[in-house]
Amino acid sequence: MSFYIYRSSAGSGKTFTLAKTYLTLSLSGEQPDYYRHILAITFTNKATAEMRERILETLRVLSEGNNNPLTIEVQKELDIDEATLRQRANDMHENILAHHDYLAILTIDAFVHRLVRPFARELGIAQGFEIELEEKRVLQDAVDRVFDSAERDPLCGEFLFRYILDSLEDDKGWNVKKSVLDFAGHLLKEDAADAIKSLRNLSLPHYSEIINWLRKWKSEFETSMEERAKNLIQTCEENGIREDYLDGKSTVFKVIKKIGDVQIETLYGQASLRKYAEKPNWTKKSCPKDMVALVEDFTANARTLFLELLQQQNLYLLRIQLLKSIYAQGLLSEINRHVQRIREERNILLISDLHRRIGQLHQQSDANHIYEMTGLRFQHVLIDEFQDTSTLQWNNLKPLVINALSDGHDALVVGDAKQAIYRWRNGNARQFVHLHSDAGSRIIHESAKVVPLSTNYRSLPEIVGFNNELFALLTNDKSDTLTGNTYKDLQQTSHRNGTGFIEVFIPSVDNLQKEEKCNIHASYTVSTIQQLLLDGYLPGDIAVICRKSNQISWIAEALKKENIEINSDEALLLFNSHHVQTVYHLMMHLAYPGDAYFQKTLLVLCATASQKEDAVPELVMYKFDKQGKALRDALQKIGVTLPEFSPSNFNLHALYLQCVTALNLQKNYDNWLLEFENIVLDYQEKKGHVLKDFLT
Template sequence: MNFSPFSIYNASAGSGKTYTLVKEYLFTLFKMNNPQGFKHILAITFTNKAVSEMKVRILETLKQFSEESSVANPGSMFKSLCYELSLTPHELQQKSEILLNSILHNYGAFDVSTIDGFTHKIIRTFARDLKLSQTFEVELDTESLLSEAVDALISKTGTDTLLTSTLLDYAIEKLDDDKSWDISRDLNDIARLLVKENNLVYVQALREKSFEDFELFKKELRLSLSKTESLVKSKAQHVLDLFTELDLEHSCFNSGYLPKHFLNLAEGKFNINFEAKWQQEIESKPLYPNRIKGSEALTIDRIQPQLASVFHETKQDVQRFNFFKNLYKNITPLSVLNSINKELEAIQLESNKLLISEFNTIISEEIKNQPTPFIYERLGEKFKHYFIDEFQDTSVLQWENLKPLISNSLEQQQHDQTGSLLLVGDAKQSIYRWRGGEAEQFIDLYNKTTIPFQVEQEVKSLGSNYRSFKEIVSFNNRFFQFLSETH
C-alpha cells in the first residue's frame, strides 16, 4: 500500500484521535523492521498527562498484541495493521513481543515528550555550543523572576539620574490621572512582554531605542495630542455657532443628541461611544422629531450633509486622539523595558537560571540564517519520524524551529526509506493562544494554503464522534432520568 510521508489529521473531540496516533506510531515502528527503531521516532504533545497517556497506550497495545489471545481474537487495530503491513497475525504477534521488550529495556530512548521537554533537551544537550552554562536550572516561575527584575530596577532610583527622572515623571502622570502613584504594578505588567512569543518581534525592535528616543517620541505625541484636541474643539464649536446663527435650538434635534455631542467635543470631552443608533443614521434619517415643521425642518435638511461630514471628520479625529493618549500612557513603561530586561539577565546569570519561556527564542536565534543548523545535523541522525499532537496549539516560533529538523528527514532518503511527519489537530480546541499558539497554522496546512516541505501534505479527517453513539446517548438519557426520579 502507498502511504504519504506527510499526513495531517483533523481530529475533533471524541473522534478517535489517540487510537489513530497509536496505530500510526505502531505502523511506522513495525514498518522499520528494527527492534531499535523506536529510538528514531519522536512524538510530541503539549502536556505531561498527554505524554503519559500516549506512552501507556503504546505499551499496552504492544503487550496486548504480543499475547496469543490477539491472534485468536484480533481487535480492529490488530487486523488493520496486519493488512497494511502484509503480515500474518503470528508475525505481528512475534514482532510486538520483540518491540515491547526492546522499549522496556531501553525506556530512556522512548521519545514521547512535551514540546517544552524536547526544546529543553536540545538546549541541555547543546548548551556549550549555544554558549550557555551546562549546569543551568530551568525556572518555571516566570512571574517571580520578572517581579524581582522590576524591584531591582526601582531600587536604582536615586542613583541613576535619567532613570529616576523617568520614573518620577511617570508617577506624577499617574497622580494627574487620579491613579495611585505606585508604578510597580505597571512595570510588572509591561515586563511580561519580555517573555511572550507574540510580542518578540516588537520587543526586539524596541531594544535599539534609548531613553532619549522615547523622550523625543513623547514630545511628538504631546504636540500631536494638543493639535488634535484643538482641531476637534474648533470644528465642534463651528457647528454650535452655526446652530446659533440659524436660530436652531437644541430641542429642534432628536432628543438633543447631535448638539449635545458637539457640545461635549467643544468642551474637550472625548470619551464618546460611537455606536449609538442616531450616529449610524446621521445621513439617512431626519435629524429632527415629527413636531418640527416648516422653515426649521428645511434648514436642518439643508445643513444635514455638512453636519454629517463634520461628524465623521471629528469621529476620526477623536479616535486618533484617544489612540495617541493611550500610546502616551504606555511610553514610560515601554522606555524602561530594556532596563528591566538587563536586570532580568543579570539575575539569571547570577542564579544560573534559564526561563522556560526563552527556550524557543534561544533555538530560533541559533538556527536562523543557517541553511542546515549544526544542532539539527546531529539530531537529524537520530530522529527520522515525527508525530505532533495538538498541533493547533503550536506557536509560530515552535513550528519554525521544528521545520528544519523535520525537513531534513522528509526530503532525504536513507536505507530506501524517507522520514515521515504526522500532525494531528483541531482548530476548535485551540487554548494556548495566550502563549503563542496559532490555530491558523493548522488551518493553513490542512487547507494546503501553505506547503512547508518539498513533500506535499496528505490531509485526512476523523469524522466519527464515538462519544455520540446512540448507545452512549441512550444510556446517559436513561441514567439521568433514573437519577431524577429516585433522588
C-alpha cells in the same frame, strides 16, 4: 510514503490514534529497536509520561497474549499472526527497558534541549549555560523584583499601581500578582518577539515623558475644541439662533454640546458628526430671512469645527488608546529588564530563546546537517497537539518531516484546529488548517492526506448532533474563511448509546446593569439544577462552567442560598468575593504595615467598594510611608477608618470583626464573609492568634 494529517475533536480518539500509529510502525519489522527511529513530539510533560506509559503497557499486554481495543487495532493494521506479534512486542518491550533513553517520546522543549548542546558555539551561547525549561519561574522572579522595586522607586510604584487599578476595573481578579504574572507572559509570545525587543530601548523615565507629552497634547486639543464649541453655543444665545432654524434641530446642538462637555471619544462613534460635517447647508427654508445670514455664518463655523474633529479622529483615538495602555507597556518593559538581568546573573537561556536561535541556525546551515551532527536520524515523525505548534516550532521540525518523507517513510500530525483559535502556547490555527497545502514544501503538499477522526467516543448522540449543526452553521460564514476551514469536515457520529439533551438559553440583557445580568443568569442556573436534581441526577453529574472566575462566585452564592452543595476550590470562590478581598488586604496591611503593595491594593479595593473610584487617581499620588500614615489619610477621604492593631495583645476573630466594621461591611455581610469568618474561627481554635501565620 504519506504525511497523515488527522483532524480531531474532543473525544475522537486522538491519543489512541497516535499510540496505534507509533506501535504499528515500531512492530512492523523484526528489529526490536526500530522505535529508535521514531520521534513522537508532545507538548506537556504529562502527555509525554502518559504516552510512554501507554506504549509500555500495550507492549506488555501484547507480549502476554492478551487483548484490549488498542492491541486489536494494532494487530489488524500489521496483519500478522498472534504469535509473531507477541514475540515482537516482547522483544521491543525488553529493549526499551534496557535502553530507555532511546525512546524518543519527548516534549518539543526537551527535543530542542537535546538538539542545542552540540551547537552552542554556532548559536552564540556562553559556556556553562543552563537551559531554563520552566520559563514562568523566571517571570515570577522578575515580577517579584518589580514589586520590591515599587516600594523603593516611586515611578515604578506608580506604574505598578496604575496597572493594579486597571486590572480591578477590568474584573481581572483580586490576585494582582497573578494578574501581573499572566500579563508578563506576553514576553514569551513568539509573535511579540520583535515588539518585546523594542521595549529594551525604553525605560520608565522615557515612558513617563511620553505620558506627560500625550496628556499635554490631549489637554490642549480638548481645551481648544471645548472653547470653540462653547463659543458657538454663546453665539446662538446672543443672536437668537433657535434649533428649529436648522435642519436636524436638536441633533446639531447635541453634537456641539458633547464637544463642549469633552465627550469627544463618544462622539466619534456616532454618525451625526460626519453627517453634518459633510452636509453643506443646514438652514431650513422656514428660517426667518433676517436670520439666514447669522445662521449660515454659524453653520460655517460649526462645520469647520466638525471637519477638524474628523481630521483628527484617528490620531486622537490612537493617542487616547496609547494613554490607556502605556502604563501596562511600561510595566512590561520593567519586567523584561529584570528578566534580562536574571538571565545574565544565572547564565541561563529560556527555552523560547532556543527555538528562535535554532530557527536562525536553519537559515544559515543545511537543516539535515544539523540533525545529523546531533545523531538524531529519525525515519518517522509523529506530532501530537499540532494546533499548539507555533510557526517557529513547525519551521524547526519541518526538516525532519521532509527528510522522513524524502526517504519514503510516513509522518503524522494530529490536532484540533478549534483549540488553536485561543492561541494557547503560541498555536496557529491557520497553520494547521492549511498544512496540507504547504506552499513551501512540494513533498509535504504531494504526500499530505487529511483524515478527519469522525467518531466521538465521549459524547451522547444529541450533543454530537448539536455540534454537527453548529459547526455546519459556522462554515457557512463566507466572510470568515479561517473559521469556516477550521470547522470544515468535522461531522461526527456518536459511539455511545443513549440520547442526551442540550438547551441554549440567551436572555435579553442588553440594556441591564451588570448585577441584573448576573442575577438572571444565576437564577436560571439554579432553577435548572434544581430540576435536574428532581429528575434524579446526582450532584456529581452536574458541572457549571463559567467564562470568568468572578462569575463562579456569583453562581456559587446563588446555589448556597438554595442550600445546594458545591464542590469547588473554596479559596478560589472566597477570594473572588470583593468583600473578602478587601478584608484580607486590610489584615495583610495590619500585619505588614510598611508594604507599599498592600497599602496601594487596599486603597483601590476600598475606593471600589465605596464606589469612589474617581478618587483613586488623586489618592495614588500619596507618598506611602512605612508607618501607614499616608494610607490612613487617604482612606479617611473615602470614609474608611483603620482599626488599631497591637501584635502583642489581640484576638484574631475580634480583629476580623474590627476590619469588617472599619470597612462598613456589616450591612452587606454575605455568605462569603461568613465563610471567611468561619475560617478565622477554625484557625484560631486550632492554631492560635498569630496574624502573619494565619495569612500565610
